[in-house]
Amino acid sequence: MKPKALILAAALAMSTPFAATAEMPGMRGTQHIGITVPNVDEAVEFLVDVMGCESFFSFGPFGPFDDDWMTKNLNVNPRAVINVITMVKCGNGPALEVFQYSSPDQDPSPPKNSDIGGYHIAFYVDDIHAATQYLKDNGVRVLEEPHPLTGTGLEGMEWVYFLSPWGMQMEIVSAPNGILDEEQNNRAFWSPKSDS
Template identity: 55%
Template sequence: MAPLAKRTLAALLLTATTQAAVAELPGMQGPQHFGFTVPDRQAAVDFFVEVIGCEAFFTIGPFGPFEDDWMEVNLNVHPEATIPAAHLVRCGDGTNLEIFEYTAPDQRTEQPRNSDIGGHHIAFYVDDMDQAVGYLKEQGVKVLGEPHTFAEGPMEGLTWVYFMAPWGMQLELVSVPFGSMSYEEENPGRLWDPRH
């Protein structure tokens, strides 16, 4: 099979697979929020608002303590767990963040690393990587290493660097200074992008 035919077939299969996956959950339109737990909810909201530039919307809670197993049944946490509050914030043209603070008799307090099961990070798109990194450093934020740019593969053209929230959560900056990643040349589908 010719290389062009192979690429076309691969693109068609990817498109069919993507469409089939979307069809599995009726009415699914995309992520509405990303939730995570922090040790100090107000300090986390302050960081996202005052340093990152997110907008705080509202607070919910408290929830618990309950006399039954409601927390375990509905949230898969210890029955005696409580949620003093959760805050909803929005960061630019992206999904919402739901920032929780919990108490629980069996609570683990160490942050997962990316290599741990349950490890995670949130990436923020920026227009100018050097300017954004300089700003974070001026704010006393720990930036891990220097920005790197993919020079090959489907993410060719994307520049990235990780940084740390004050409570130890790993975050990331990404930028596509030349306007596109190489996967866009062969794939008719597009990853979500806050620029579009």
């Protein structure tokens, strides 16, 4: 194949959706997302009082252990301690398992999206402009203004990033009329606004 043909073939392969081929027994979907914060009480206060989530229960501490249980089971420093975990649910979506760790090798800086292991959590809202203004009115640092996602399978969606008080990247999204991929391929991308 000529170089341009190879580039075109690679571009087409990357733009083609893949159907699930794995068969993990009984897999149904995302049950929870774990996040580590510097202070569980302050994080849960933000999630409840600003984001409108519901706090369920807390448990812990776990550790310190004399052996390497923490490394074998959680891939963290053997002397790490989970001070407390609080379970939080935000609307119609997976729960958040909010951890507060202490560890000799803990990095206090949240990863950026560009870092390996970087991540963010996106919350669906009905009106992204009203939600953006609400965040600003509550002293939340919003990065720029909502942007449309054009030229992608998510066309029809708008998004904007914001930072939690502890510096974690979060996002609000809205697609009141659906997204292009759903329309073109007659399939539903999961949304918290429906049972799909």
